[in-house]
Amino acid sequence: MAKRVLVVxxxxxxxDVLEDYLRKETYDAAGAGTVEAALAEIEQRPxxxxxxxxxxxxxxxxxVLRKTNELxxxxxxxxxxxxxxxxxxxxxxxxxxxxxxxxxxxxxxxxRIRALFRRLDAVAATAELPGAVHRVRDLEINExxxxxxxxxxVIEVRPAEFRILALLARHAGQVLSxxxxxxxxxxxxxxxxxxxxxxxxxxxxxxxxxxxxPTYLVTVYGVGYKLDPGT
Amino acid sequence: MDDRRAAMKKARHDLGNLLTIAQxxxxxxxxxxxxxxxxxxxxxxxxxxxxxxxxxxxxSQSSE
Numbered sequence: 001m002a003k004r005v006l007v008v009x010x011x012x013x014x015x016d017v018l019e020d021y022l023r024k025e026t027y028d029a030a031g032a033g034t035v036e037a038a039l040a041e042i043e044q045r046p047x048x049x050x051x052x053x054x055x056x057x058x059x060x061x062x063x064v065l066r067k068t069n070e071l072x073x074x075x076x077x078x079x080x081x082x083x084x085x086x087x088x089x090x091x092x093x094x095x096x097x098x099x100x101x102x103x104x105x106x107x108x109x110x111x112r113i114r115a116l117f118r119r120l121d122a123v124a125a126t127a128e129l130p131g132a133v134h135r136v137r138d139l140e141i142n143e144x145x146x147x148x149x150x151x152x153x154v155i156e157v158r159p160a161e162f163r164i165l166a167l168l169a170r171h172a173g174q175v176l177s178x179x180x181x182x183x184x185x186x187x188x189x190x191x192x193x194x195x196x197x198x199x200x201x202x203x204x205x206x207x208x209x210x211x212x213x214p215t216y217l218v219t220v221y222g223v224g225y226k227l228d229p230g231t
Numbered sequence: 232m233d234d235r236r237a238a239m240k241k242a243r244h245d246l247g248n249l250l251t252i253a254q255x256x257x258x259x260x261x262x263x264x265x266x267x268x269x270x271x272x273x274x275x276x277x278x279x280x281x282x283x284x285x286x287x288x289x290x291s292q293s294s295e
Contacts (some may be wrong), residue, residue: 011248011251011252013252013255013256013274014248014251014252014255017252017255017256017258017259017264017265018255020259020264020265021259021262021264024264055244081243081244081246081247081248102247102248102250102251103247103250103251103253103254104251104254104255105254105255105258106254106255106258106259106262106264107258107262
């Protein structure tokens with residue numbers, strides 16, 4: 001079945017072109033020009049992905065993000081003008097998966113949508129396998145065996161460190177904010193926001209070729225952490 | 232000062248939208264997603280003229 005993409009954008013001309021491109025790529029496209037219309041559309045026919053403009057006539061696109069996140073997470077790409085730098089960070093904090101700066105090329109938007117779907121499909125596939133093994137360049141995380149290897153050599157990590165690393169590996173390439181990580185870890189209280197940074201630091205000393213300039217566990221300033229899949 | 236900052240923010244936002252419309256429209260025509268019509272080209276000219284006006288306004292304000 002075709003994946004459904006909702007375009008939330010108040011400029012009809014931008015919305016129409018994006019919808020045309022989506023349909024050409026055989027996605028099922030829908031459009032909304034206001035916060036209210038977007039929420040109604042999401043409730044009636046939940047999309048697989050939302051393209052979300054921030055400046056809407058009856059509020060901010062973030063309102064849409066906040067309200068839908070209360071129910072369930074829908075993959076979201078935020079559309080923003082370059083002047084709204086802060087908005088990108090807020091968007092990522094709120095759980096947006098990616099952002100695209102205006103003016104953008106519709107072809108780039110399509111490419112990003114495809115990439116996000118690919119990433120989500122990969123995550124869904126590994127989530128279904130309880131004993132998933134994640135491989136990121138020289139790093140291997142075996143969830144069933146509770147084992148971390150660098151270049152095939154087993155590395156000793158603490159339980160909390162393992163949980164953090166496995167979480168980032170499941171979302172490789174995706175930035176996770178600190179609150180988001182704690183949330184996803186279903187934390188029992190053993191990992192706190194401030195100890196998270198320390199765990200990451202310990203992990204870096206164990207897995208990074210050079211812990212001072214990490215290439216695996218990358219800090220995205222003002223947002224959070226990601227495990228960089230590299231090339 | 233806050234008024235001016237708000238005005239600048241709005242101008243940047245509007246400019247971003249106008250340029251997105253222009254880019255999306257041209258690309259759509261090039262990619263064969265939307266047919267090339269006189270109406271589309273006229274609209275494109277209008278959008279670019281509006282973007283030009285916004286830039287002119289911003290320049291004259293910042294030089295005041």
